[in-house]
Amino acid sequence: MSALLIVASKLTTLFLYVLIGFIMVRARVLSEEFCGGISKFLMTAVLPCMIISTFQTDYTAEKLIRAGQVYLISLVIFGGSILLGYLTARLFRIEKKALGVWVYAVAFPNHAFMGWPVMAAVFGGEAVFYATFANMAFSTYAYTFGVWLMKTTGDNKSTGRSLKDELLTPINAGIVIGLLLFFLQLHLPEAIGSAVSGIGNMTTPLAMIYVGTILARCSLSGVLKEGIVYKCSLVRLVLVPLLVLICARPFVHDPLIYGVLVIGHAMPVAGYCAIYAGAYNNDVLLASKLISVTTLLCVITIPIFSIIL
Numbered sequence: 001m002s003a004l005l006i007v008a009s010k011l012t013t014l015f016l017y018v019l020i021g022f023i024m025v026r027a028r029v030l031s032e033e034f035c036g037g038i039s040k041f042l043m044t045a046v047l048p049c050m051i052i053s054t055f056q057t058d059y060t061a062e063k064l065i066r067a068g069q070v071y072l073i074s075l076v077i078f079g080g081s082i083l084l085g086y087l088t089a090r091l092f093r094i095e096k097k098a099l100g101v102w103v104y105a106v107a108f109p110n111h112a113f114m115g116w117p118v119m120a121a122v123f124g125g126e127a128v129f130y131a132t133f134a135n136m137a138f139s140t141y142a143y144t145f146g147v148w149l150m151k152t153t154g155d156n157k158s159t160g161r162s163l164k165d166e167l168l169t170p171i172n173a174g175i176v177i178g179l180l181l182f183f184l185q186l187h188l189p190e191a192i193g194s195a196v197s198g199i200g201n202m203t204t205p206l207a208m209i210y211v212g213t214i215l216a217r218c219s220l221s222g223v224l225k226e227g228i229v230y231k232c233s234l235v236r237l238v239l240v241p242l243l244v245l246i247c248a249r250p251f252v253h254d255p256l257i258y259g260v261l262v263i264g265h266a267m268p269v270a271g272y273c274a275i276y277a278g279a280y281n282n283d284v285l286l287a288s289k290l291i292s293v294t295t296l297l298c299v300i301t302i303p304i305f306s307i308i309l
Helices: 002-026 032-054 061-091 096-107 111-123 126-142 145-153 163-167 170-184 190-200 203-217 227-247 255-264 272-279 284-308
Strands: none
Touching (some): 032 111, 032 126, 032 170, 096 272, 111 203, 111 255, 126 145, 126 170, 145 272, 203 284, 227 284
């Protein structure tokens, strides 16, 4: 019972962050430009700092082996999620013009931007170390298959962003720096390390507040009447994490890694879905709807999976 109360308390804190962001936008305390700035600040400074800080830990062969297992298992899970995307598209008779967005939405969760703060809040900072390797599997598919998927199902009119642009990001730079420091067992000077850690600790409240600002700016009344958003929400928020919960259990015995895998795949649709849809003249409106609604509904589903774990 005590563990249940701890999880409930942490998730309540996350919900309050979301609520603050929602209220601040509706009260017009935060402007649209400021909200956009939060996103850029998170992606360029806060998340990279959290990654580097997480890798400031003692090197052990056991930890590295477990991290490699997370990457390999995540590769299998993402591959299975892609297949599930195609199967459910056939089952729900998704129109051809929406196929690319549907498959991408089913296969790729908001793993880093929302997933890491939730994992850190529920499981502690060490969870982010393993989540980083799971996100490498995300990148392996999202920047290759994901781009191909949107290109081949859209009008293929690129905005000019290349694969190199997608790979050379502050988050990936943070991963590389963090890995180098980890393998070489180099620790940052105390003053620098404290600054990096302090900025990284802003991840959870800022990310959840930003989610609240997104929900506040969405006109959900009309979107919530569309059947496709509920079908996608069912697959993305319930079926995928449920399959991970069941299928990973015989192979993953570490409760922390098990939790990282399940919660990581219980996240709403990745923001890249709308970015790539817009880049290749795909159904960007549908992508935005799926992101908004799954982000709203995950407030219900993520606590349920956290309690089950």
